Amino acid sequence: xxxxxxxxxxxxxxxQVLCGINxxxxxxxxxxxxxxxxxxxxxxxxxxxxxxKGYGGKIYINGTDASLxxxxxxxxxxxxxxxxxxxxxxxxxxxxxxxxxxxxVSSLSSPSxxxxxxxxxxxxxxxxxxxxxxxxxxxxxxxxxxxxxxxxLAQSAKILLMDEPTSALDxxxxxxxxxxxxxxxxxGYTVLMSSHxxxxxxxxxxxxxxxxxxxxxxxxxxxxxxxxxxxxKLYGVKTIFSESEHGKSIMPL
Amino acid sequence: MNSQKPETALKADNKHENLRIIILFxxxxxxxxxxxxxxxxxxxxSQVVRxxxxxxxxxxxxxxxxxxxxxFNIRLPRILLACLVGCCLSAAGASYQxxxxxxxxxxxxxxxxxxxxxxxALAILLGMSSAIITVMAFSFSLIAVVIVYFIGQRAPGKRIxxxxxxxxxxxxxxxxxxxxxxxxxxxxxxxxxxTYWMMGSLSGTKKATVAYILIxxxxxxxxxxxxxxxxxxxxxxxxxxxxxxxxPSRMRLAVILCSTLITAASVSVSGMIGWIGLVIPHLxxxxxxxxxxxxxxxxxISGAWFLLAVDNLSRNLLATEIPIGxxxxxxxxxxxxxxxxxxxxxx
Numbered sequence: 001x002x003x004x005x006x007x008x009x010x011x012x013x014x015x016q017v018l019c020g021i022n023x024x025x026x027x028x029x030x031x032x033x034x035x036x037x038x039x040x041x042x043x044x045x046x047x048x049x050x051x052x053k054g055y056g057g058k059i060y061i062n063g064t065d066a067s068l069x070x071x072x073x074x075x076x077x078x079x080x081x082x083x084x085x086x087x088x089x090x091x092x093x094x095x096x097x098x099x100x101x102x103x104x105v106s107s108l109s110s111p112s113x114x115x116x117x118x119x120x121x122x123x124x125x126x127x128x129x130x131x132x133x134x135x136x137x138x139x140x141x142x143x144x145x146x147x148x149x150x151x152x153l154a155q156s157a158k159i160l161l162m163d164e165p166t167s168a169l170d171x172x173x174x175x176x177x178x179x180x181x182x183x184x185x186x187x188g189y190t191v192l193m194s195s196h197x198x199x200x201x202x203x204x205x206x207x208x209x210x211x212x213x214x215x216x217x218x219x220x221x222x223x224x225x226x227x228x229x230x231x232x233k234l235y236g237v238k239t240i241f242s243e244s245e246h247g248k249s250i251m252p253l
Numbered sequence: 254m255n256s257q258k259p260e261t262a263l264k265a266d267n268k269h270e271n272l273r274i275i276i277l278f279x280x281x282x283x284x285x286x287x288x289x290x291x292x293x294x295x296x297x298x299s300q301v302v303r304x305x306x307x308x309x310x311x312x313x314x315x316x317x318x319x320x321x322x323x324x325f326n327i328r329l330p331r332i333l334l335a336c337l338v339g340c341c342l343s344a345a346g347a348s349y350q351x352x353x354x355x356x357x358x359x360x361x362x363x364x365x366x367x368x369x370x371x372x373x374a375l376a377i378l379l380g381m382s383s384a385i386i387t388v389m390a391f392s393f394s395l396i397a398v399v400i401v402y403f404i405g406q407r408a409p410g411k412r413i414x415x416x417x418x419x420x421x422x423x424x425x426x427x428x429x430x431x432x433x434x435x436x437x438x439x440x441x442x443x444x445x446x447x448t449y450w451m452m453g454s455l456s457g458t459k460k461a462t463v464a465y466i467l468i469x470x471x472x473x474x475x476x477x478x479x480x481x482x483x484x485x486x487x488x489x490x491x492x493x494x495x496x497x498x499x500x501p502s503r504m505r506l507a508v509i510l511c512s513t514l515i516t517a518a519s520v521s522v523s524g525m526i527g528w529i530g531l532v533i534p535h536l537x538x539x540x541x542x543x544x545x546x547x548x549x550x551x552x553x554i555s556g557a558w559f560l561l562a563v564d565n566l567s568r569n570l571l572a573t574e575i576p577i578g579x580x581x582x583x584x585x586x587x588x589x590x591x592x593x594x595x596x597x598x599x600x
Contacts, residue, residue, distance in 0.1 A: 049496050075498030087489050088354050089543040095485065102486050103498030110482035110546050155497065 001062050001077065001158040001190050002027040003048060008057035010043055017043045019214045021057070025159075025192050030185040032201040032222065033194040035211035036234050041194045044211070045161055048192075050074055061159070075103040078159045079152035084168050085144045090137035093147050097123055100154030115154075122153035126180060142173025149180060160184060162193040166200060178204045198239070198250050202226055210234060226250075270547040273540055277551055281336070281558040288332045288561055291569050294323050331458040334466075335564040336557035338455070338523045339533075341470055341515035343556020344477055346530025347537070347548055348512040351484040352505050353413050360516040360530040362417060363509070364424035368397025369520040371427040374434040374447045386450070387462070387521045391469075394517035397423055402509065412491070412502075453524035453578025455564055466522050473515035474553070476507065481549035484508060526578045528585025529556055535592050 008021035018040045025031050033041045046052040048059055050066060059066040061077050069077075079100070091099075100122065101115040111119075123129040126146045131139065136147055145165055152160050162181060166174040182204055185191050195201050201208055201222060208225040210218040212234055218225040228239045231250070238253040289301040296304075300316050304324045307314070345360040353362065361367065372393025376386040401423045405416035431447075438444045486499045487508070494501040519526070533556045534548065540555075541547040560577070563584060567577045 046492075049492075051492055051495060071495055071500050072498040075496060078496070080493070080496035082493060088356060089351075089488055089538075091485065091543050095542075095544045099486055099489070099497060102483070105482070107483060108476075108479040 003159065003190070003192070004058075004060040004063075005044075005048075006058040006060070008044070008047060008055060008059065010047055010052050010055040012043075017214050018047065018055070021216055023209055023216060023219050025190060026207065027190050028185065028188055029206045030181060030191045030193065030204065031207045031209060032205035033192060033209050033211065034196075034198070034201050034226075034234070036196070039211040039234070040214040041211055042163065043214075045080075045163055045192075045194065048161065049078060049080055072103045075155060075157065077157050078161060079155040079157040081145075081148045081152050081160060081162045081165060083163045083165065084141075085136060085148060087136075090135035092133050093123070093128060093131045093136055093139070093150075094119060094133065096136050096147055097150045097154050100151035101156075103155070118156065119150075119154045122150040125153055126150045140173065141169045142176050145169065145173070145177050146180065149177070149184075153184075158188070159190045159192070162191065164194050164196065167196065174200070198226060198231055202248055202250060270541045270544075274547060274551050274554065277540070277554045277558065281554050281561070284558055284561050284565075285332060285336065288335075288565050289324055289328050291565050292323070292328065294319070296320050296323065326460070330460045330463045331455050331564070332561060333463050334458045334522065335455055335561045337463070337467065337470055338519040338526065339529055339556040339558070339560025340553045341474065341519040341556070342526065342529040343533040343537075343552045343559070344474060344549065345512040345516045345519075346556075347534035347545070347552040348477055348484060348508050349530070350534055351488045351545060352508050352512075353417060354488050354490065355413075355417070356535070357531070358417075359527075360512065360519075361424065361527075363401045363420040363513065364397040364427060365394045365513055365516040366520050366525055366527075367424040367427035367431070369394035369517060370451055370525060371397075371431045371434070373450050373521075373524070374431045374438075377443055377446045377450065378434050378438050387466075391517050391521035393427070394520055395513065397427055398509075398513045398517075412505075449576065450524045451578070452576030453526040453581070454567075454574070454576050455523055456568070456574055458522075462522055466518050469514050469518040473511040473513075473518070477511045477515075478549060478553070480504070480508060480511075481545045484545040484549070485543075524576075524578060526560070526581050528581045528589070529560060532585045532589045532592070533559055535589065539592065539595075 003025040005021050005023050008018055010018040021044065033044065035041055043052060047055045050071065061069065066074065098111050098115055098119040101111055101118055105111050105115060120129065123132065126149050128143065128146050128150055131143060136144060139147065165177050169177065178200055181191050181193055193205070205222045207220065208218070208222040209216055210225055210230055217233065218230055228241060231237055231239050239250050240253060242249050242251065286298065286301060290296050290298050300320060301324060303312050304316055304321055306312055342360050346358065349358040349360060349362050350356055369390040372389035373386050376389035381389065401416065401419045404419035405412065408415040408419065435444055435447055438447060483499060483504060486494045486497055487501060487504055491501040534552045537548055537551040537555055541551045563580050564577055567575045567580050
């Protein structure tokens with residue numbers, strides 16, 4: 001499952017947010033979408049998900065023009081993992097995860113045993129089956145993020161869009177989620193993850209798409225894209241890269 | 254082995270919620286039967302059962318014709334209407350709470366009650382019959398919500414917020430218009446009639462009323478019951494709903510249409526009965542949790558039970574009947590305070 005984007009542009013009223021985006025998200029890769037606030041990362045996500053209507057250019061999901069897919073067809077191929085969980089009603093973890101199967105449940109019925117098994121398998125995969133009956137509003141940020149990942153897995157889509165999944169988490173939970181993303185990539189999922197943290201991008205992604213001002217400024221394997229010059233251009237911060245036996249570290253000056 | 258354990262646990266979980274719904278239904282069934290006994294003309298419960306079964310089974314007649322008239326012509330229509338109105342208002346409240354992702358939503362959030370009150374007041378002012386009063390209340394209730402829907406669709410900004418704001422504004426306009434009608438109404442006959450209608454009452458319910466109001470109520474209730482699980486997805490917000498494969502705008506329109514229809518039908522035959530749509534879904538959230546798969550049937554049954562129980566009080570507490578809207582507020586508001594101050598968790 002891959003995503004190919006050709007000459008994508010999008011404007012909110014007169015404000016051009018995306019301009020001439022051309023890229024490919026390769027099958028089975030963990031690709032980081034890297035760039036400062038307002039660079040167009042979230043809008044790019046929304047365009048891929050079909051939430052921004054009337055974009056210019058083309059988005060192909062596994063070779064099919066995304067604009068020809070209806071909501072249900074698209075959700076079979078792409079799952080979205082939002083930044084935070086913010087529902088007002090405290091659903092149980094099982095109730096939340098099983099919602100991932102909505103596209104395969106007919107409009108006038110409720111999930112059956114099949115969907116229940118799917119949800120349970122997804123919870124097992126991310127190690128949260130013991131939280132099944134707990135209210136999602138009473139879980140830690142990391143656990144909530146795992147629930148959202150489990151819901152995406154229950155959706156049975158092979159492309160996962162993770163919107164800044166570590167932004168609201170403590171250090172331990174950040175690593176937990178990033179390792180989970182790597183694990184999913186290793187199992188054959190195509191993962192596109194937006195991030196502000198260059199160290200996370202460096203350590204965990206195969207490829208990086210760097211965005212600035214609604215345009216792609218770099219797009220290649222992470223090692224060649226992520227440089228001190230790029231970070232200074234995107235964030236205005238000078239950094240040095242140091243290398244040790246454990247890998248590269250990025251430190252601000 | 255590892256995979257067996259959680260599955261058993263999940264089934265046990267569902268069983269738990271289903272059992273609670275069955276208990277609620279048993280409570281409703283018991284209250285339904287007992288309600289026939291209460292009233293100025295008391296009837297023994299065993300006689301009630303015999304009278305109710307007599308059209309279906311050949312039972313030896315041990316009751317008087319008056320008893321049969323009271324049961325079939327007076328109490329049965331009223332009891333059925335109390336159950337239907339309670340069921341509808343509670344289901345509409347639960348649905349609106351889901352659609353607007355707001356636990357404080359109630360059936361009149363889109364101005365349905367204000368519109369109905371205006372329609373009824375106008376009909377009373379024009380000296381219309383009680384059937385026309387009901388039709389006018391029903392029509393204006395729908396008109397108010399249609400206006401709100403079109404304003405909400407056209408206004409820029411977050412759809413849910415614009416709907417709620419439009420509901421407040423349109424409701425306010427209809428309330429002002431109702432106040433004006435009360436100002437110009439004849440103070441000896443029309444004004445008391447308008448005031449009494451607005452307090453809500455099920456007195457004088459006829460079989461025909463139940464028969465014709467049952468149609469819009471079923472047209473709204475059946476789809477809401479069938480869509481119940483999908484309302485969960487709407488509560489996650491538009492972006493997540495769409496990413497999960499559910500079209501939020503279509504789903505929201507369907508739920509709003511059905512909820513409005515049952516609210517309009519209820520208010521048009523019973524007048525303004527507040528609190529049920531807010532309190533009962535909250536109570537049910539404590540009993541069966543937030544999943545609409547269980548919350549919707551629990552709210553429907555509990556709403557029917559609550560209004561039936563309150564109606565029994567309204568016709569038996571004092572020598573004269575107390576308007577039911579007064580009692581639902583008296584009981585509903587303190588109960589709601591108890592629910593929101595109680596520590597989280599199921600009952």
